[in-house]
Amino acid sequence: MTALTDRTATAGEPPVDVADAVPRRHPWRWVSAAVVLVLAAQLAHLLVTNPRFQWRVVLRYFNAESVVRGMGTTLLLTVIAMAVGIVLGVLLAVGRLSRNPLIRSLSGLYVWFFRGTPALVQLIFWYNLSQLVTRLSLGIPFGPSFISADTNTLITPMLAAILGLGLNEAAYMAEIIRGGLLSVEQGQVEAAQALGMTRLRTLRRIVLPQAMRFIVPPTGSQVINMVKATSLVSVIAMADMLYTVQAIYNRTFQTIPLLIVACIWYLIITSILYVGQSFIERRYSRGATRQAPRSFLDFLKIRRTPPPVVDRTEHTA
Incomplete structure (x- = not known):
């Protein structure tokens, strides 16, 4: 009675029996995990025991009316600036690919x-x-103007913020969208034009739907x-x-706890956006890759790779 090995022996080498194989040990993983746990424990101890963090002040100002109003201004400015950046970015991306x-x-x-x-x-x-x-002024170039306004009155802080952030974002979105448009095979564009489709219709019906898979992830970022x-x-x-918490700590001299309040709110907002981004990425990646992108919750899970299953069945010769 002989036991057949799970691996065929090569010429000049004895057969290798893997029936009793065990996963490879990684002692440095345990060492690095212990170091990380020690550092995390020290950080937690510092956060709890250091009175200079003033967590009571953090809790008192976390949902203050002025802070919540400042958060609303931040979200509103984000939405408007991104809308300006995306719309203008599409036009710039198409312009950079224009034949003119x-x-x-x-x-x-x-x-x-x-x-x-x-x-x-x-x-x-x-x-x-x-x-x-x-x-x-708005009117005929080098001619009479129809509408005129004082610049200092017209350019409010909100409008200056929208112009500064929106126009700057448009330049980055233009490159992102241009890269997504270039990712579509040129043969599909030529086939659409051979069927009599215009360039605008080809862009809207053929190119953009396929390019969204490459545009959405960096846009979320x-x-x-x-x-x-x-x-x-x-x-x-x-x-x-930020301006709201600065106005508060300039009056109360409680700099650190007010900055912590701002950091917590920024982390909450960005975490919610990150979850939404992961769902959108998974939707647009369906059918395109063998393995869909991991969601935000998957990063919070610690998964251990199971060892390979070894067939221990013995056959009689």
Whole structure:
């Protein structure tokens, strides 16, 4: 009676019996896990025992009316700036792929300028536009104007924030959308044009639906970044989340607990957006990949890979 091995022996080598094989040990994983647990315990001890965090102050101001109102301003500014960025980004992406050299050059120049200058500088520039142009007019070029308004009155902090964040976001969205459009095979575009479809209809019915799978994930990341980028508007006296907590701790001198309040609210908002992004990614990736992207809840689960199943059946010769 002989036991057949699970692996065929190669020439010149004895057969290897894997019937009693065990998973490979990884002692350094346990060491690294112990180090992480020790550091996490020290951090938790610091958060609980250090009185300078002033958690009672954090709880008192967490749902204060002014803080909640600042959070609403942050969300409103995020929605408006992203809407401006997406709409203008689509136009810029199509312009960069246009056959017209003038449109293509102007779109590239826009992307080059707004991606090459900091968003904070752009915000301050729009807020101080009245120092460059005292009045804004609408009318015939080099002719009479029909509507005219004082720049300092027209450019409010909200409008300056929308212009600064929205126009800057449009440059990044243009590159994201352009990359998604280029991911669609050119053969499908040529086939649609051979059937008599116009370029606009081909873009709307053929190219964009397939490009969404490549556009949606980075767009979700841009939305999350936009929530955090709204904190820049505090330098132009826009009453967003950060400006609100700054106004409070400038009066009470409780800097750390008020900053913790802002951090908690930003984490709550970005976590909700991240969950929504994961669901949208899974929806657009159906049928495109063998394994769908992991959801937000999957990252919270600690899964242990099961050992391979070994057939221990013995056969008699």
